[in-house]
Amino acid sequence: MATVSRVLNGSEKVSAATRQRVLQAIEQLQYTPNASAKALRSRRTTLLGVVIPAVSSIYYLELLKGIENTAIESDYNLIICDAQNSSLREIEYMKLLSSRRVDGFIIINTLMPEEEVAGLARRGFPFVLIGRVVKSANVSSIVVANRSGAAQAVEHLIRHGYKRIAYIRGMFHPDDEERFATYRKVLAEHGLSFDPQLVERGHFTEEGGAQALQRLLQKTEFSAVFAANDEMAIGAMEKARQLGIRVPEDLAIVGFDNIRLARHVVPGLTTVDMPKYQLGAMAAKKLLETLGNEHIVYERVVLKTELVVRQSCGCG
Amino acid sequence: MATVSRVLNGSEKVSAATRQRVLQAIEQLQYTPNASAKALRSRRTTLLGVVIPAVSSIYYLELLKGIENTAIESDYNLIICDAQNSSLREIEYMKLLSSRRVDGFIIINTLMPEEEVAGLARRGFPFVLIGRVVKSANVSSIVVANRSGAAQAVEHLIRHGYKRIAYIRGMFHPDDEERFATYRKVLAEHGLSFDPQLVERGHFTEEGGAQALQRLLQKTEFSAVFAANDEMAIGAMEKARQLGIRVPEDLAIVGFDNIRLARHVVPGLTTVDMPKYQLGAMAAKKLLETLGNEHIVYERVVLKTELVVRQSCGCG
DNA sequence: TTGAAAGCGCTAACAA
């Protein structure tokens, strides 16, 4: 028994002859080691958890790929939990994962209250956040430069003469808060007054974007829209087309994220690109780093964003 | 200790008072049960594995969602393995999963040789296939009606007067074999001779579709293209646009799968829809069914496909 | 270099 273990784990102290015999027996008996027993004894599962708000959103795929590739390099596999946009479900998954089912996990764009995250951190189970910073807790975070990206987008519109710029917010998410704050700040910097009439909220989905645009059109006039993400921007674009509003001639539209769809829609969507793959890769790297070490350095990594000009803003 | 277990597993034989005390102690000590120990002892992990050819393909997302939702209903979670289009990696994952890390798994569109799948089945670990049938083994499979879908697509083109219809194949996949065979059969049924010049292969990706179209154009003339999947159809569409070929006026294009992008490209892609969510849901249901039971019924489920006519075929 | 034995944290059978 002990010798088999040594053979399977590549220990040096086995003679070539016994190793042979063991391997042969394994083959003959179709023996497969029991992962649970191994994990129980060795206190390692070589599994990482990922809690994702919604797997059905293309946006998260590249991110996932970044995590996965990085994990694989260290012989880790992923258990992916789809919270389906519910923070209750997030919390349940967190519990599931921290029952030593995985060695550590990554939480993407969580909606959990700060206190919940802080509590989790206090319990000492290793995890890393993507797209969220919690100041009151010892956690590492990987985020993108929302402010700089949003500023580039709004400044681009202003520079090309747009004055009445609407903003379609998402639903209560830090990313959205930062982008919105930047929108207001940039307007102010250019001597444009902020008009609350120009703001509506959507659910970060196409449908949400379409509805938000409709509500905006009923309230007031404007010549450009900045949406908190691409899905909503694309929804708004479609709604505009339905209403006979030409994009970008009658209405300029700019998004955020640069999802794959953005360059496929017509006109191509001008948007803020973020390094989605990198975001995932960095998070996994950071997590794996902490797993080995006694002494953990918590940090916040901010990745760059950049405006990609296509046709939907009319400034190409 | 035993009482704690009883409380956590909802056993009846605990008095309200002790239950209270136990729960309080759990809270106080921040006790979390160890999933590995539990799995070792109870021989259940409440985890299902999914081996997917490539997570980065949108096509698999809906499928995944179907699996996930069904699994969740039975309190199962998913561990997702991305084979990155390598059958070697598939085999490795299979080994990983069958080491009692999960209670069963689902393999999507596997490229593994038949013998490998049959061997796996012989070992008795529970799994279900999606998109692949292996006659020589005791396995359940969920597949779509490739023949009927492909026939609808080709017949539609022929009915609208197209005579030289090119076919862009994928890379050595049973789905592709069936679709291609149907393409030839339908041509024959309509008195059109099969011209090998009209066939090229791509990698099931946009890039692959674009390149295949280019090679076709260099060889011969044709007025319609049927691609083995939507990604390649969309790649071909883009390549056509680059070359100044109008779709559908100069070239009709039809795809297969009805991915989300298909209705967003301009012109909208005519394609064969398949119930992707159902495919996943059925597979998960079938797998969960076998887990409980002693007596397993192996079966092959075929789900319907249906042509969705948009603009790219010019027959709208 | 190999084998024997202890124990990881849990559940289930049994005893109290």
Add this chain to the structure above:
DNA sequence: TTGTTAGCGCTTTCAA
């Protein structure tokens, strides 16, 4: 209704 005990399959001393 509660506590005691054995054992799931592995790794890791320790002894041979």
